[in-house]
Amino acid sequence: MTDTTRETMDYDVVIVGAGPAGLSAAIRLKQLDADLSVVVLEKGSEVGAHILSGAVLDTAGIDQLIPDWKEKGAPITVPVTSDAFYILGEAGKVRVPNAVMPPLMNNHGNYIVSMGNVCRWMAEQAEALGVEVFPGMSCSELVYGDNGEVRGVVAGEFGKNPDGTHGPNYEPGMELHGKYVFLGEGVRGSLSKQVIAKYELDAKSEPQKYGLGMKEIWEIDPEKHRPGKVVHTMGWPLGKNAGGGSFIYHLDNNQVYVGFVVHLNYRNPHLFPYMEFQRFKHHPMVADLLEGGKRVAYGARAITEGGWQSMPKLEFPGGALLGCAAGMVNVPRIKGNHNAMLSGIAAAEAAFAAIQAGRGGDLLDGYEALVRTGPIAKDLKRVQNVKPLWSKHGLIASLMAGGADMWVANVTGWNPLGAMHHGKTDAAATEEASKHKPIDYPKPDGVLSFDRLTNVAFSFTNHEESQPAHLTLKDADVPVKVNLPKYAGPSARYCPAGVYEFVGEGADTRFQINFQNCVHCKTCDIKDPSQNIVWTTPQGGDGPNYPNM
Structure with missing residues (x-):
C-alpha cells in the first residue's frame, strides 16, 4: 500500500534499470506513443556506471530499435575482423577450426563495444524522445496495489543510520507508480527476486544457473593491438575443477578487454575464481599480449547461464521481467545484450497495446508470447543443451555433443537431445x-x-x-x-x-x-x-x- 509520508508520482510505465533492456523498452514506448509518460530509474551514479559486459554485440536488437544507429553516432564502431577459439593447456594451445564451429558461433558482422557507453548513448536517445531518466535512484521496495498487483516502486531513500534507523538527514524517497512496472535490473536483481518468489514465476522452470564474469581493461603495446580481433578459450587453468573460459577482445585506442568466466556450479569450495582469472593471464599466449601494457579498469558481475529451460514466467500482475532479470543470455555465444534489447521492445509493444485498451495493473498479456515464439526463443532454444551437457559431462562432451546439437538445431530448429535438465542450484552444488x-594459487606478481x-x-x-x-x-x-x-x-x-x-x-x-x-x-x-x-x-x-x- 502507499506510504502517505512519501511524495508520489504517476507514470504510464515505470522502468527499473537503465541497461539495454530497460532503455530499449523506454525508447520503444515513446516511439509508439510520444504522449506516454515513461520513467527509467538507475541505481548507478550515472547511466553505464554499473554496466559490465564482454562485449561482442549482435546488433539484432539495436537494428530493430534504432535502424539508423550508425548515422546517429552510436558508439558501435569496431567490427569483428577475426575470430579464434582455443583450448588451452598450461603452456600451449590448440585452435579449434572455425569450420567445425556451429554457424551461430560466428562473430563476423558483430561489433566489439563498451556496453556502458552504448547505454549512455541509448539514454540520450531516450531523453530526446521525452523519457525521464533518473540515475542515482536505487529502488529499495516494491509498492503493491489493493489486489496484490505491483503498483510501483520506492526510489531515492537516503540517510539511514547503520542500524537502519532514520538519520538526521533522512529522506524517505518517492513512490513512483505506473500502469505497468518493468524490472530490468539485470542478474539476480533484488526486486526481481521478490517478484519471482511472490508470484511463483519459476514454479515450472529449471533452477537458474550462473557464472561469475570478471573483466579487466588493458592498454597494450600498439604493435600487438589488432582492432576487431576476438579470442575465446576454454581449458586451463580451470581444468576439471570448474566450467568456464575466457575472452580477449581488441577494441580501439590500443585497448583490450580481458575477461574470465567461472561457472558457479563448481563443487570444490576451495576454488578461488578470482585467482583462477589472475593465473590465466600468465599463460604464454596471454602474457605475451599483455607484456608492456597496463591494466586500467577492473570489474565483475554474475551472468545468467540457465538459458531457455531456466527462464521464469515473464509477466506478473502489474509488470514484467526484462532481459537478464529473466535470464536471456546465450551461453555458448557469451551474448545477451541483443536479447535484452529485443525483450524491452516486446514488453513495450505489449504495454502500449494494453494501455491503448484502457488497461493497467493487470497481467500484461502478449509479452510472454512474443518472447516465447520470436527471435529470443529461436536464439536460446538452439543452444539449450550446451550448459547441462557441460555441467554433467564436462568440457569435451559439451564441445562434441553440444556442438552437434547446435548444428542440427541451427539447420532444422529441432534439438536432437531434447531439452536437458540442469538439476541442482549452484549453491546446492557446493560440496563439503x-x-x-x-x-595452491601463485601469489600475484603485481605486473x-x-x-x-x-x-x-x-x-x-x-x-x-x-x-x-x-x-x-x-x-x-x-x-x-x-x-x-x-x-x-x-x-x-x-x-x-x-x-x-x-x-x-x-x-x-x-x-x-x-x-x-x-x-x-x-x-x-x-x-x-x-x-x-x-x-x-x-x-x-x-x-x-x-x-x-
Missing part, C-alpha cells in the same frame, strides 16, 4: 570441504596479476559507510558455525571483491562484511551454500563507477 583438496583489493580500486567503487550494510545475513551465526567448518568459509574466496573475511582464530573467529568493497556482482547471493546472504540495494549512486565496461 572434506571431500576436496585445497588449491600481470593483482590482489583483489588492488584491483577493486580500479573499479572505482564507493559506498557511503554510514548507511546500513546492503549485504545482510538471515542468521548471523551461520558463517562461523556452519560455512566455516563445513565448507571452509567459501565466501572468502567466491567474492571477487574481498567483501567477506573470517577474522581471528578458534573461539574468537568472527565473520566480517566489508560492504564498501562490493561491486554488485551478486555472487554471494547465488553461491552461498547455506543461502544465508541476501543482496539488497545500497543507497542510490553507490557501488562501482565503471568507465568503459
Whole structure:
C-alpha cells in the first residue's frame, strides 16, 4: 500500500534499470506513443556506471530499435575482423577450426563495444524522445496495489543510520507508480527476486544457473593491438575443477578487454575464481599480449547461464521481467545484450497495446508470447543443451555433443537431445570441504596479476559507510558455525571483491562484511551454500563507477 509520508508520482510505465533492456523498452514506448509518460530509474551514479559486459554485440536488437544507429553516432564502431577459439593447456594451445564451429558461433558482422557507453548513448536517445531518466535512484521496495498487483516502486531513500534507523538527514524517497512496472535490473536483481518468489514465476522452470564474469581493461603495446580481433578459450587453468573460459577482445585506442568466466556450479569450495582469472593471464599466449601494457579498469558481475529451460514466467500482475532479470543470455555465444534489447521492445509493444485498451495493473498479456515464439526463443532454444551437457559431462562432451546439437538445431530448429535438465542450484552444488583438496594459487606478481583489493580500486567503487550494510545475513551465526567448518568459509574466496573475511582464530573467529568493497556482482547471493546472504540495494549512486565496461 502507499506510504502517505512519501511524495508520489504517476507514470504510464515505470522502468527499473537503465541497461539495454530497460532503455530499449523506454525508447520503444515513446516511439509508439510520444504522449506516454515513461520513467527509467538507475541505481548507478550515472547511466553505464554499473554496466559490465564482454562485449561482442549482435546488433539484432539495436537494428530493430534504432535502424539508423550508425548515422546517429552510436558508439558501435569496431567490427569483428577475426575470430579464434582455443583450448588451452598450461603452456600451449590448440585452435579449434572455425569450420567445425556451429554457424551461430560466428562473430563476423558483430561489433566489439563498451556496453556502458552504448547505454549512455541509448539514454540520450531516450531523453530526446521525452523519457525521464533518473540515475542515482536505487529502488529499495516494491509498492503493491489493493489486489496484490505491483503498483510501483520506492526510489531515492537516503540517510539511514547503520542500524537502519532514520538519520538526521533522512529522506524517505518517492513512490513512483505506473500502469505497468518493468524490472530490468539485470542478474539476480533484488526486486526481481521478490517478484519471482511472490508470484511463483519459476514454479515450472529449471533452477537458474550462473557464472561469475570478471573483466579487466588493458592498454597494450600498439604493435600487438589488432582492432576487431576476438579470442575465446576454454581449458586451463580451470581444468576439471570448474566450467568456464575466457575472452580477449581488441577494441580501439590500443585497448583490450580481458575477461574470465567461472561457472558457479563448481563443487570444490576451495576454488578461488578470482585467482583462477589472475593465473590465466600468465599463460604464454596471454602474457605475451599483455607484456608492456597496463591494466586500467577492473570489474565483475554474475551472468545468467540457465538459458531457455531456466527462464521464469515473464509477466506478473502489474509488470514484467526484462532481459537478464529473466535470464536471456546465450551461453555458448557469451551474448545477451541483443536479447535484452529485443525483450524491452516486446514488453513495450505489449504495454502500449494494453494501455491503448484502457488497461493497467493487470497481467500484461502478449509479452510472454512474443518472447516465447520470436527471435529470443529461436536464439536460446538452439543452444539449450550446451550448459547441462557441460555441467554433467564436462568440457569435451559439451564441445562434441553440444556442438552437434547446435548444428542440427541451427539447420532444422529441432534439438536432437531434447531439452536437458540442469538439476541442482549452484549453491546446492557446493560440496563439503572434506571431500576436496585445497588449491595452491601463485601469489600475484603485481605486473600481470593483482590482489583483489588492488584491483577493486580500479573499479572505482564507493559506498557511503554510514548507511546500513546492503549485504545482510538471515542468521548471523551461520558463517562461523556452519560455512566455516563445513565448507571452509567459501565466501572468502567466491567474492571477487574481498567483501567477506573470517577474522581471528578458534573461539574468537568472527565473520566480517566489508560492504564498501562490493561491486554488485551478486555472487554471494547465488553461491552461498547455506543461502544465508541476501543482496539488497545500497543507497542510490553507490557501488562501482565503471568507465568503459
